[in-house]
Amino acid sequence: MDTLDAGSAAPGRPYGPPREDAAHAVTALYQAHAVSMIRIALLMLGDRSAAEDVVQEAFFGLFRRWHGLSDPGKAEAYVRSAVLNGCRDAVRRRDRRTRRDLAAAFDMLDPMSAEAAALISEDRRRILAGLRLLPGRQREALVCRYYLELSEGETASAMGVSRGTVKSTTSRAVAALGRMLREGLC
Amino acid sequence: MLNENDDLSWLPGETAAAMRDLARTVTGAPPLRLTAEATGLSPAWRRRPPGRRFRWSWGAPLLAAVAVVALAVSLVTVRNLPSRQIATLASTAPQATAPVPAADGVPGYYVALHPSAGRSGAPNGLIVGDTVTGKTVAVIAPPAGSSIVSVSGAADDRTFAVAAAPTAGGPGLDIGFYLLTITPGSSPAARLAQLPMEPQPGVIATALSASGKELAVATANRAVTGGPVIRTLDIYSLATGRPLRSWSTTDTTAIVSDVMPGVQLGAYTDQYPALSWIDGDRAVAFPVLSRAALPVNAGLYSLEVRSVNATAADGDLMADSRVIANLSRDHDAAALCGTVFPLVSGNGTTFFCFRPGATDGHTNPTTVRWPLDWRPNQTNLADSAAWRFFPYIKTIGVPAGSAVYPATVWSSSTGATLIIEWTVVPPGSGGTYVRLGELTLGLNEWTFTPLPAPAIFATGGLPGIAW
Numbered sequence: 001m002d003t004l005d006a007g008s009a010a011p012g013r014p015y016g017p018p019r020e021d022a023a024h025a026v027t028a029l030y031q032a033h034a035v036s037m038i039r040i041a042l043l044m045l046g047d048r049s050a051a052e053d054v055v056q057e058a059f060f061g062l063f064r065r066w067h068g069l070s071d072p073g074k075a076e077a078y079v080r081s082a083v084l085n086g087c088r089d090a091v092r093r094r095d096r097r098t099r100r101d102l103a104a105a106f107d108m109l110d111p112m113s114a115e116a117a118a119l120i121s122e123d124r125r126r127i128l129a130g131l132r133l134l135p136g137r138q139r140e141a142l143v144c145r146y147y148l149e150l151s152e153g154e155t156a157s158a159m160g161v162s163r164g165t166v167k168s169t170t171s172r173a174v175a176a177l178g179r180m181l182r183e184g185l186c
Numbered sequence: 187m188l189n190e191n192d193d194l195s196w197l198p199g200e201t202a203a204a205m206r207d208l209a210r211t212v213t214g215a216p217p218l219r220l221t222a223e224a225t226g227l228s229p230a231w232r233r234r235p236p237g238r239r240f241r242w243s244w245g246a247p248l249l250a251a252v253a254v255v256a257l258a259v260s261l262v263t264v265r266n267l268p269s270r271q272i273a274t275l276a277s278t279a280p281q282a283t284a285p286v287p288a289a290d291g292v293p294g295y296y297v298a299l300h301p302s303a304g305r306s307g308a309p310n311g312l313i314v315g316d317t318v319t320g321k322t323v324a325v326i327a328p329p330a331g332s333s334i335v336s337v338s339g340a341a342d343d344r345t346f347a348v349a350a351a352p353t354a355g356g357p358g359l360d361i362g363f364y365l366l367t368i369t370p371g372s373s374p375a376a377r378l379a380q381l382p383m384e385p386q387p388g389v390i391a392t393a394l395s396a397s398g399k400e401l402a403v404a405t406a407n408r409a410v411t412g413g414p415v416i417r418t419l420d421i422y423s424l425a426t427g428r429p430l431r432s433w434s435t436t437d438t439t440a441i442v443s444d445v446m447p448g449v450q451l452g453a454y455t456d457q458y459p460a461l462s463w464i465d466g467d468r469a470v471a472f473p474v475l476s477r478a479a480l481p482v483n484a485g486l487y488s489l490e491v492r493s494v495n496a497t498a499a500d501g502d503l504m505a506d507s508r509v510i511a512n513l514s515r516d517h518d519a520a521a522l523c524g525t526v527f528p529l530v531s532g533n534g535t536t537f538f539c540f541r542p543g544a545t546d547g548h549t550n551p552t553t554v555r556w557p558l559d560w561r562p563n564q565t566n567l568a569d570s571a572a573w574r575f576f577p578y579i580k581t582i583g584v585p586a587g588s589a590v591y592p593a594t595v596w597s598s599s600t601g602a603t604l605i606i607e608w609t610v611v612p613p614g615s616g617g618t619y620v621r622l623g624e625l626t627l628g629l630n631e632w633t634f635t636p637l638p639a640p641a642i643f644a645t646g647g648l649p650g651i652a653w
Contacts, residue, residue, distance in 0.1 A: 023220055026218070026220065027218055027220070030215070030218040034215035034218070035212055035213065035214065035215050038212050038215055039208075039209035039210075039212045040209075042208065042209065042211075042212055043205050043208060043209060048212070051212075052215065052216055055215070056216075056218070056219060059218055059220075060219070060220060063220050120204065120207045120208060120211075121207075123200070124200070124203065124204035124207055125204075127197075127200060127201055127204040128204050128205070128207075128208055131201070131204075131205070142201060142205075143205065145198075146198055146199075146201050146202035146205065147202060147205040147206065147209065149202075172353075172354065174194060174197055174198060174201070175194070175354060177197060177201065178194040178197055181197075183387065183388075183407070183408070
C-alpha cells in the first residue's frame, strides 16, 4: 500500500495548489473507480449518501496530495485505503451519534432503500442486517476478505493490523453472524 | 432456521453474495467536486507555508452539519453518595420559587471499561479510578474467555454490577454477570466475583439498584425466528441469582436502549445503561421512544420516561408502567431535549436535558467557540406545567470541524450534583479527547468544577463507565 505524508512535498517540487494535471488525473481515476469505491463504502456504512461523501473526500484528498504521491500507479490502492479509513471515521462518529441520538438510531433501523430491498432476497437481507450489527472492525474484515477478496496479508495491510488479527477477526465475525441468524436477531 | 450445531461453512460465500447484491445497487456516482468550497473543506491549505505539517480545516457547511451534534442520552443509575464529597455546598438560604435540594458530592470512584493489556481491540477488563484525582486504583482483567460490556453502580460507590460477553462471537451472545467490590486500602483494592445468575441472551441494558441488592436486566429476544421481538425487564436478586419480578412486552418502543433498538450489550464499547432505579429502589425507570405517532419530521419524536413498580406483580411492561415524564406531547421535544433520553435523578423528580448550542460565529481558521447548554429541571417530573429549568451554559473552544458530544453521565439522587462530560472528535483520525466536570446547583445557578479525565478515555471517547 502506498503511503503519503500529507505535509511533505516531493523533493524539488515547490509546494503549491494542485495543478491542472492533478485534476485531470484524479478525475479520470474517479470516473474509473468511483462506483466501486462507493460500493465498498456502502457495505461498510450501509448508507448511500454517507458512502458517497466518504468517496468524495477520499478523491479530494488524493487531489490535494497528488504531488506527494510517490507512485501514481498506486493511486487506486491509496484511494481504497482512504475510503476504508474514511469509513472507519464515519462509523466511529456514527456509533457515538447513534448511541446518543435516537433519531440516528431509528435511521439505522431502516438502512436499505426500497429499491435495494426489492433486489435482494430475504435471506441475504438478513445477512446484510447482521453485517450492520457487527462491530466495525469485524464488518471491515468481512468486506475485505469476502467482497474485495483480498488475501489475509492484503487485508492486514488495509486494516493496519496483523495477519493473525485478520484471521481471528474474520472468524469471530462469521461466528457472530451465524449466531445472529440462528437466534433470529437479524 | 439455523441450529446450534449447523455447519456455517456456507456463510462466508453467502455473505459475499449478499454483499455483491447490495453493491450492485450502486450503478453510478455523483460528479466529483475538486474544490474546497464544493466539498465543504476550507481553503486554508492554500495559506499553508511550505514545510509545515498539513492540517485539515473544515469550512462552514460541514461545521453547520456538525452543529447538529448528538446529545446526552443515558438514564444512568443515580445515587446519593456520602463519601469523598467534593461538591461546593449550596447556599442554605430559602429559595422562593422552587425547592433547592442540598448539594451532595460526586462518588469517590469510577469504574470504566478498559481494554485488557492496554491494547485496543483486546477483551475489555475494567479500570477503577479515583474520581477526584483521576488516579488508577485497580485494573481488573476480564473473566476468562469474556469481554466486559457494561457496568453499573450502587449507591455506596463501592459496589458495581458487571456484564460480560464471551469473546468468541459477537452481539447476541449470552451475557454473564459479575459483582465488583472496591475495598480501598486492601490488596487487591477491587475484586470481581461471578454472580449466581444464569447468563442471559439479548441483554440490552442493566442497572444495579442503589442498595446493591438487585439487578434490573432488560433483554430483547425473539421467541421464534421471524416472530416479534419480546422486550423483557427482569429484576434479579444478587444474593440468590433468581429472578424476582418480570415484565415483558412486544411493543418495540419500550426500553429503547442508548444504541439502536435490538442491539445488545457488547456491540459497542462505550454503551451507557438505559435503565434507572428511582424512588428508593421501589421503581425502575425506562425510556420509551417512538416516531410512528408523529409526522416524519426531523427532530420530532415521542419520548416518554416510564416507571414500573419494582415490588408489583409480574405482567405487561407497558400496561403496568406509568408515564412519569412526557417530553414530547406537552413540549417541543426538539427545543427541550431533542431526541435524547433525559437523565432522571434517583428521587424521580428531576430530569436533565441537554440542548445543542450553535457555534457563536466567533471563528478563526482553527478554533470554534461552542456553547454547551445543559438544562436541568428541578421540579416534579409528573407536573410538566411546573417544570423549572436551571440552565447551565459552558462555552468551549474546539478545533474547527470537530464533532462535540456532550452528556450528563451521573446525577446524585437529589439532582443537585451532576457529572457532565463532553467528547471532542476533531476532523480526521485521532486527537479525540474527553473532558469531565462536576456541576453543583446553588440557589439558581450551577458551579462547574473540572474533574480529571484520564488519558485512557481519550482513545475513543468516554468508555462505558459508572460511578
